[in-house]
Amino acid sequence: MIKRVPSLLNTLFRSLLLPGIVAVILGVFIVFSLVREEYDELQDMALASKAHLLLQVFEAQTKPGDITALQGDFRPLSFEHDLLDADELTQFWVLDAEGHMLLHSTRLDDEILTARIAGGFVTALGFRITDATTQDGSLTVVAATPMEERNEAIRDVVLGVITGFVLLGFLVAGAAYVAVRRSAAVIVELSTQIESKDAHDLSPINRTNTFAEIEPAIDKMDTLMARLDAALKAERAFATNAAHELRTPVAICLAHVQRLRTKLTDTDTSRSAADLEQGLKRLTRLIERLLQMARAQSGLGVGASAADIAPVIKLLLRELRERVPSPEMLVVTEPQGVWMSNVDPDAIGIILNNLFDNALKHASGDAPMIVDASTHGLIVISNDCPALAPDEMAAIKQRFSRHSKRSAGFGLGLSIVQELCEQSDSTLELASPCRGQTRGFSARVTFSVSEGK
Amino acid sequence: MRILLIEDEAALARPLREHLEEDQHIVEWFTTLDEAHSAIRTLEYDVVLLDLQLPDGEGLSFLSKLREKHIRTPIIILTARDKVSDRIDGLNRGADDYVIKPFDLDEVTARIHTVCRRSAGQLTQTTLVRDLSICFADHSVSRAGIAIRLTAKEWSVLEVLLRRKSKIVPKESLEAAVYAFGEEVESNALEAHISRLRGKLGKDLIVTHRGIGYMLQP
Secondary structure, X not given: OOOOOOOHHHHHHHHHHHHHHHHHHHHHHHHHHHHHHXXXXXXXXXXXXXXXXXXXXXHHHOOHHHHHHHHHHOOOOOOHHHHOOHHHOOEEEEEXXXXXXXXXXXXXXXXXXXXXXXXXXXXXXOEEEEEXXXXXXXXXXXXXXXXXXHHHHHHHHHHHHHHHHHHHHHXXXXXXXXXXXXXXXXXXXXXXXXXXXXXXXXXXXOOOOOOOOOHHHHHHHHHHHHHHHHHHHHXXXXXXXXXXXXXXXXXXXXXXXXXXXXXXXXXHHHHHHHHHHHHHHHHHHHHHHHHHHHHHHOOOOOOOOOEEOHHHHHHHHHHHHHHOOOHHHEEEXXXXXOOEEOOOHHHHHHHHHHHHHHHHHHOOOOOOEEEEOOOOOEEEEEEOOOOOOHHHHHHOOOOOOOOOOOOOOOOOHHHHHHHHHHHOOOEEEEEOOOOOOOOOEEEEEEOOEEOOO | OEEEEEOOOHHHHHHHHXXXXXXXXXXXXXXXXHXXXXXXXXOOOOEXXXXXXXXXXXXXXXXXXXXXXXXXXXXXXXXXXXXHHXXXXXXXXOOOEEEEOOOOHHHHHHHHXXXXXXXXXXXXXXXXXXXXXXXXXXXXXEEOOEEEOOOHHHHHHHHHHHHXXXXXXXXXXXXXXXXXXXXXXXXXXXXXXXXHHHHHHOOOOEEEEOOOEEEEOO
């Protein structure tokens, strides 16, 4: 099973989003706790102050007997009426030493008195309750404020904090998204540039938009590509130089042996010279195949600049005509018009000459070899021979695999053709018997071509 | 035929020259482009065999220079460069054929004949002149199926005249084609060969244009 590679953008975004949400929740919770604690403390102090203030007023200015005179118009902190709703007002009770109610504010709920804890704060029946008592215990003021007001204030604070955090979160997330996108775009551009590199383009990477953090990686990449470029150039140069260095000595030997044969009169010696000549010719063919293989492995078939390949094919067909023993043994249909293609001319030469060699070598001789280039981009080379078995068909593209053990070939030709076709985005289809027939072998090569001008 | 061989590998040039001389050609061999350039300006050759990598330069630039100077002598490239692009380059610059090393000596001979025939406008290996059948491949001449034996020099004279059929060939060109560079030529040697050819092939086949040269009258 192939492991799916995660996207950098998604990974970065997820990595930032999750901690961001947790940070917002945690922030809201901490702010809520602190605000609630401080606010409660302030409100409790305010409530206690009101109770103590009233107590001191009653204790200092009013005789106990006179307190009842205030009964009808007891409105301490009357300013609250202008600021608060009726259900938000603080309520008061004034009790004597026995706990009898001397005075109380409007909207009285006497059950609150039963819930109070003397000298402390308590929350009950939707109120925050406290009291203040004179030193002699003669008067007690009980004050109670509705919790709803406090809770509303806390809710407003928390809502404000949450709104602030969410807005901040969106802002930070947006900024992070843009930053991540921009950073990822640099990585994507770098990746595209690296992806576009091949045997024909190993130029240094464009650094107009990079980061300091990835510069060392680009430096390393450029160094590696420069080394690869040098290695490929050396490999191609080797194939070219080796052609001269290997072919010339063999040419010298072959020429001398052929001259020697004309001078020899002794039968045995002549036969030896003939064997030597055959061996040299075989060595020539082997050198040719090995040089082709070296060129294929150095990426000869990888995109050249676009050019019309029809003249190249015509030249190869002209050379083929010179190789057949008699003109009637070859039927050729030449390419028409322009075949614009990126396939290297030398790769085309190696591909077609190998297929021509194959057809000439294995043709039965009962029917002509046919080369049909009438379809734009397609060349079909076919020859007459007994049909090949499926296992033979499967084996012939393998390196060092021969169609026949008695064949004079090395079993390299078709594997070289296959490799060059793959490199040049061309396709090679082999068939035996030929389509619609019971005999024969055909090779169809489709080059990637356009019409061009 | 007079052949200019430009090849710096002596070990290869020697057997090739020997083989071509055995085929009754006159071969002049040079190892540098400079020498070859002097030779081709001095003498007329029927074909040039040109190696591409020479000590004093590229054979292809030599080829281009010849064609720029309108020297139309057929040129066959003999090289170890086997790439299609090299072949196309050579042919585009004006080479008539391209033979890749190692080559069969007989193949080189056959290519020389093909190129020369193509250059002279003769597309078949055998040509008919009056009642004579003349084969370029084996240098044979026959009349009504009966072979007529010619010496190497006689064949060379006949071949030069055949290539310029119905045209007057200057005496100097015939002598240059028949005798190797620096070879001692007796004053009446060419006339002697012409006389013997007339005796073997027919008195009025070769017409003398006094003071100018000779012409083969088909």
